[in-house]
Amino acid sequence: MSVEIKFIGEQEPFSYTDGEGTEYRYRVQDSGALSIFEKAAGKTMARDALPIAVYGPAAWFSVTGTSLGASDRGPGRVAGF
Incomplete structure (x- = not known):
């Protein structure tokens, strides 16, 4: 899926x-x-994944595509396991 800015x-x-x-x-x-x-298809991203690009609020007007959600990050770690 793409993101258009x-x-x-x-x-x-x-x-x-x-x-x-x-x-x-x-x-x-x-x-x-x-x-x-950036996310490999069918995989989850590390919770501490860094963005590949960041644009300040004065640079962009609109964005379309898929926003980053909880399902992209995979399950959280449970203490003691």
């Missing part, structure tokens, strides 16, 4: 996509910054 002042959206099964997710931070994450 419409930047302020740009006519065409920028797209994170590839044809090799990589999926992309986005998260809008409390500050308004937009973080883009």
Whole structure:
């Protein structure tokens, strides 16, 4: 799945996509910054995964695609196991 970002002042959206099964997710931070994450198809991401790109709130106008959700992160760790 791809993520498309419409930047302020740009006519065409920028797209994170590839044809090799990589999926992309986005998260809008409390500050308004937009973080883009890369995820292998059918896998989960580490809870401490770092974004591959971060755009400040003044850079982007809108985003479409799949937002980062709890199911992307996999199960949490349980103390004692």
